[in-house]
Amino acid sequence: xxKSHWLVKLAFVLMSAVLVISPAAAASxxxxxxxxxxxxxxxxxxxxxxxxxAALRQEVINSGAKILIDQPAVNLMVxxxxxxxxxxxxxxxxxxxxxxxxxxxxxxxxxxQAELLGKPFSTNPQRTVIPLKGGxxxxxxxxxxxxxxxxxxxxxMWNVDRINTLGAWRHANGGGIGNAYVKVGVADTGLDxxxxxxxxxxxxVHDFTVTDENPNIxxxxxxxxxxxxLATSFGAPSSDLDFNGHGSWIGGNIAAAANVTGxxxxxxxxxxxxxxxxxxxxxxxxxxxxxxxxxxxxxxxDIVSISFGGYLDRSDPDQDAIYQAYVDVVAYARSKGTLxxxxxxxxxxxxxxxxxxxxxxTLDVPPGGTDxxxxxxxxxxxxxxxxxSATGNVVNAPSASCPADSLAAGTHQWCKPxxxxxxxxxxxxxxxxxxxSNYGPRIDIAAPGGARKFNVQNDDRGGTEGWPWTGIxxxxxxxxxxxxTNAWEDFSITSNWATEIPCFTFSSGDPTFPADQCYxxxxxxxxxxxxxxxxxxxxxxxxxxxxxxxxALVQFLKSHAAPITGNTTPPASATDTSPMxxxxxxxxxxxxxxxxxxxxxxxxxxxxLVDVSGPFWLKMFMPVIMK
Numbered sequence: 220x221x222k223s224h225w226l227v228k229l230a231f232v233l234m235s236a237v238l239v240i241s242p243a244a245a246a247s248x249x250x251x252x253x254x255x256x257x258x259x260x261x262x263x264x265x266x267x268x269x270x271x272x273a274a275l276r277q278e279v280i281n282s283g284a285k286i287l288i289d290q291p292a293v294n295l296m297v298x299x300x301x302x303x304x305x306x307x308x309x310x311x312x313x314x315x316x317x318x319x320x321x322x323x324x325x326x327x328x329x330x331x332q333a334e335l336l337g338k339p340f341s342t343n344p345q346r347t348v349i350p351l352k353g354g355x356x357x358x359x360x361x362x363x364x365x366x367x368x369x370x371x372x373x374x375x376m377w378n379v380d381r382i383n384t385l386g387a388w389r390h391a392n393g394g395g396i397g398n399a400y401v402k403v404g405v406a407d408t409g410l411d412x413x414x415x416x417x418x419x420x421x422x423x424v425h426d427f428t429v430t431d432e433n434p435n436i437x438x439x440x441x442x443x444x445x446x447x448x449l450a451t452s453f454g455a456p457s458s459d460l461d462f463n464g465h466g467s468w469i470g471g472n473i474a475a476a477a478n479v480t481g482x483x484x485x486x487x488x489x490x491x492x493x494x495x496x497x498x499x500x501x502x503x504x505x506x507x508x509x510x511x512x513x514x515x516x517x518x519x520x521d522i523v524s525i526s527f528g529g530y531l532d533r534s535d536p537d538q539d540a541i542y543q544a545y546v547d548v549v550a551y552a553r554s555k556g557t558l559x560x561x562x563x564x565x566x567x568x569x570x571x572x573x574x575x576x577x578x579x580x581t582l583d584v585p586p587g588g589t590d591x592x593x594x595x596x597x598x599x600x601x602x603x604x605x606x607x608s609a610t611g612n613v614v615n616a617p618s619a620s621c622p623a624d625s626l627a628a629g630t631h632q633w634c635k636p637x638x639x640x641x642x643x644x645x646x647x648x649x650x651x652x653x654x655x656s657n658y659g660p661r662i663d664i665a666a667p668g669g670a671r672k673f674n675v676q677n678d679d680r681g682g683t684e685g686w687p688w689t690g691i692x693x694x695x696x697x698x699x700x701x702x703x704t705n706a707w708e709d710f711s712i713t714s715n716w717a718t719e720i721p722c723f724t725f726s727s728g729d730p731t732f733p734a735d736q737c738y739x740x741x742x743x744x745x746x747x748x749x750x751x752x753x754x755x756x757x758x759x760x761x762x763x764x765x766x767x768x769x770x771a772l773v774q775f776l777k778s779h780a781a782p783i784t785g786n787t788t789p790p791a792s793a794t795d796t797s798p799m800x801x802x803x804x805x806x807x808x809x810x811x812x813x814x815x816x817x818x819x820x821x822x823x824x825x826x827x828l829v830d831v832s833g834p835f836w837l838k839m840f841m842p843v844i845m846k
Contacts, residue, residue: 263318264317265316265544266315282300297504323505324529335655336719351723351725354729368479369731389835395761401521401760403473405492406508407470411737420470421470425492427494436500449718462498463497472746492515509544523560524749528598562607562748565745573661574595575600576593580791581810583811586806590810606661609667609670611649611707616647617643622697633695635681643675648787654670654674668746670742675812684742690703715735724736757834
């Protein structure tokens with residue numbers, strides 16, 4: 220997740236045209252933080268009490284305003300009205316605690332989308348399918364535990380292995396793959412239940428974009444087709460599928476089926492609920508996110524995994540009203556037994572108590588200069604939310620010279636010259652804080668989010684994502700085969716209908732992957748978050764006494780995290796204004812490069828690296844499990 224408060228800079232790294240079905244168009248501007256339509260305003264209202272809510276609701280009806288979201292359990296409503304005096308009238312009354320303009324949050328600011336998700340934001344959404352003749356054959360020997368064939372490709376599923384997932388899977392009878400009574404909600408762009416790895420895993424779909432969005436964000440603010448229009452254009456069976464690709468990646472990492480083909484999720488037996496809060500453009504109203512949290516709490520969904528978010532200026536009463544609404548709703552969800560797990564954000568910002576940004580500077584694109592100091596991160600920073608930072612695979616070394624085919628590979632280079640001004644930190648070390656991940660005392664726990672090969676920004680020649688872009692039988696082939704099937708970012712499924720994430724498909728003769736199904740390799744705290752969501756689902760499955768007890772679940776999660784030390788990743792540098800290594804773009808505003816003293820282990824990792832085998836170590840030493 221990267222937050223929506225960034226200033227958009229139209230500096231995209233274009234993908235090679237031979238790989239893209241339709242070249243991506245230039246991005247349109249980010250929507251305003253407090254959007255209004257030309258004829259109406261969308262307002263979030265909190266009542267002072269249940270009695271006040273009833274009276275307030277009647278006032279709204281009498282005014283002629285339209286109630287879009289009606290949640291008396293938390294004294295929250297969202298209304299749309301063309302009346303310019305409505306907000307002042309409600310604020311001056313005796314029933315409203317706060318009233319503020321709604322916000323729009325995003326998965327990724329458009330200026331960073333190519334860096335994190337592999338494809339620039341497009342105003343002409345197309346399915347980007349990259350067919351491969353076939354991947355390397357999986358070794359014939361068994362893993363000795365659960366694991367679809369992709370786990371036998373060396374280095375590909377490093378992220379799942381790194382959190383001791385195999386140790387949990389060996390205890391399948393004890394909940395090591397999850398239990399069907401545990402449900403994880405994916406608050407995202409939807410889930411592709413037509414994908415072979417999700418077709419039997421999605422137990423419910425709730426499309427909030429149909430019930431809550433007025434106006435439709437993708438069409439009104441970006442001029443994009445709606446998901447209903449994309450479904451018609453692509454011949455998809457329904458508009459409630461995932462036409463972005465991000466949500467299906469998350470769902471696949473959590474619970475893709477163990478079906479002896481492709482890959483599977485960390486907790487493949489748990490049920491997934493699609494809480495579709497966004498259409499293809501990857502943007503959602505804060506009020507829709509809140510509505511999804513309330514729905515999860517009211518419908519027995521145990522864990523919600525979310526990778527949307529933004530930053531609020533609480534000195535603005537409108538924005539503080541949104542923050543307070545999050546506080547109320549998260550507390551309500553926990554009181555009902557629902558835990559919310561959120562990505563901490565990809566700005567490389569320092570996050571303090573309550574989500575406040577306590578350090579200057581965020582990792583930026585040229586010309587640099589973005590500073591979120593004093594703003595408040597939502598929802599990851601909200602009290603009661605599990606805020607997750609991201610770790611990488613291993614930091615690779617630069618080379619004295621690089622082959623021409625690497626330097627010609629654009630954003631997928633697998634070699635970094637030692638002559639570059641900006642070099643990787645902690646060469647040879649695993650589990651380093653990723654160059655993009657937020658950090659700080661607010662971080663609860665870390666998980667693998669992946670990072671480019673050299674763990675520095677793409678424009679500083681950060682390197683390839685890994686297989687299947689580079690390596691054996693990969694897109695780039697050539698001397699990239701030295702990468703074999705290693706991934707530096709995270710590999711999972713994506714939606715067969717994805718327009719914003721590139722899809723790799725394989726031929727019918729491939730021994731590892733099912734034919735014509737989409738897979739993707741991407742990076743972000745978005746990718747770290749579902750690892751923690753899945754771990755919580757496994758804990759709840761294996762120790763029933765903790766099921767639907769959020770405080771105890773979180774305590775167990777943190778106390779059984781794997782301690783990691785030795786982070787060398789520094790913050791973004793305010794003083795380094797030198798050009799970018801790969802592109803030569805100027806950075807007069809600073810914050811485009813990493814530099815300075817390393818971020819502390821405590822601020823990088825929180826309680827440590829998530830470890831899904833924790834419940835089973837406990838069972839080895841305790842004859843009676845917690846009751």
